[in-house]
Amino acid sequence: MHVPDGFINAPVSIAAGVAAAGAVAVSLRGARRELDERTAPLAGLVAAFIFSVQMLNFPVAAGTSGHLLGGALAAVLVGPYTGVLCVSVVLLMQGLLFADGGLTALGVNVMNMAVVTVIVAYAVFRGLVKILPDTRRSVTAAAFTGALLSVPAAAGMFTLLYALGGTTDVPVGKVFTAMVGVHVLIGIGEAAITALTVGAVLAVRPDLVHGAGSLVTPLKLRVDGRLVDAPAAAPVAAPATTRPNRKIWATGLVTALLLAGFVSFYASSSPDGLEKVAADQGIDQKVTEHAAADSPLADYGVKDVGDARLSGGLAGVIGVGATVAVGSGVFWAVRRRRAEDHGADDRTAASAAL
Template sequence: MHAPDGFIDAPVSAAAGVVAAAALAVSLRGARRELEDTSGPSAVQAGAERTAPLAGLVAAFIFAVQMLNFPVAAGTSGHLMGGALAAILVGPYTGVLCVSVVLLLQAVLFADGGLTALGVNITTMAITTTVVAYALFRGLVAVLPRTRRSVTAASFVAALVSVPASAIVFTLLYAIGGTTDVSIGKVAGAMVGVHVLIGVGEAAITALTVGAVLAVRPDLVRGARGVRQKLKLRVNGELVDAPDTGPAAAPAAARSSRKVWAAGLVTSLVLAGFVSFYASADPDGLEKVATDHGIDEKAEEHAAAGSPLADYGVEDVGDARLSGGLAGVIGVGVTVVAGTGVFWAVRRRRAGEEAEAASPTDTRAAQDTSV
């Protein structure tokens, strides 16, 4: 649902940009806490070291899966937005940043989503989907049985609802700043209707991914923390909680997370570099609605239309399969590097702030000791 330049007028696009910038500022602060948080007291250092690369991997995976348009109705396709998936895996604040990194790189490198519409796209695709999905997910997890199956089911419902919610927000923005004279009622009906169908695909992808990670490393699913059942041991005929494994488990967890990271990166590269060739060529939900209702009459040529990677193809590579595959691989590589870099910087900033806050106390403690 990448809106191009020209769909929304300049004042509303600018206002959406301000909203997006404010939300990103809040997310940066929240992500510092999320990226420092770990799976348990026995793995503090190991957890802190693995969170930034895993968050970067989530961004790369979302980029890869967004290339896989799936058919949803006659002549219409859809693709993952990723807000629900990111929020459940790495937390809502980090999730907003993950999707925003993807949207920024898509707009700049691949001419997908207008540059002046970047604030609109971040507001609809990153902020709305993440906030709606995570709020609904937490509400469902609180009332459902404390099992992994419940987490997977909650992720399905949250992802399903987040997509039409995004369509509603876009419709509201278009009602305020749309550049064509089109009935808002018709736009709303068409947008919500097709995005409910797209939401089913989003929900399936999100639930399958969350379920797969839960099966291998449930501690890496942030949304599952606090709801996982502890291992039970039978002692003298009674079931008791198994004790924590202790600090020795930290290095093993770090090694295991590297395997998960490597597997996720390979999966992303295969999806973007090979499977994307078989994605649906039909227009996505927003493109279809825009064409059917004349909204696209005001669409402007993308400022990065001359990019060597525009439209997810490599310039001067004649073979369509090779061109698209190379573009996908490059996109995954750039996203994982950029995303990991951003999250490392955020995490290190948090660590620096904590060190500065602790230094006066350490100084006083040293003085007391010397006395």
């Protein structure tokens, strides 16, 4: 659902960009509460994984394909604020390096694919988790449902922006019907990928799933012969968490590299839902060439590499590497800011005590 330049006029694109910048700013602040020394590396990996899976278009109807948007997956794994940042990093890398999604439409894409998907998916997820039993199956089912509904919600957001600033005269009702119709089907694929991924992480490290906090067994301490819950701030021994985290991180990175570098070659070549609707309804009449159309990695291929399999595979590997590097840098910076804030709070409390 990457919107190219020319679908939405300049005033609405600018307004969407301002709204997206505000959402990212709020998310940067909110992510300080979600990220710690365990989850900051995971967040960079989630961004890279979303990038790789977005390269795997799957068929949903005759001549139409879909791909993961990733908002639901990111929100459940690392939290809603961090989830917005994960998908935003992916969109930035795709727009700058691969000419996928217009640069003037970056704000539109962040609103559609990052903000709306995360808000809808996480709201549905939290609502279901509260009423379902505290089991892994319930968390997985809630993630599935949130992901399923987030995709047509993003299609609805695109339709709203088109109604406000579309550059063609196609009736909004036709655009809405076509967009939501095809993206309901794409949502099924989104839901399946999200549920499978969340379920896989739950099976090995439920403590690393932000949305599964109720499933984590609290650390017990023996006090006067009785077992009691340890305080929430009790530290966990570094060797017990660092090694498994490294294993999870390495496994996830290798998986992302394999998906982007090898499996992506077998992805559907049919246009995705937005491209198909745009062509069928005529809303692509004023699309403009991407500013990075001459990029060495444009269209997910390495320039001057003749073999299509090798070209696409190298581009995928480079994309995963760039995304995990940029994402990890952003999340470590947020994590460091959280530590600085806590240090300042501790100093203030100490001064007040004196």
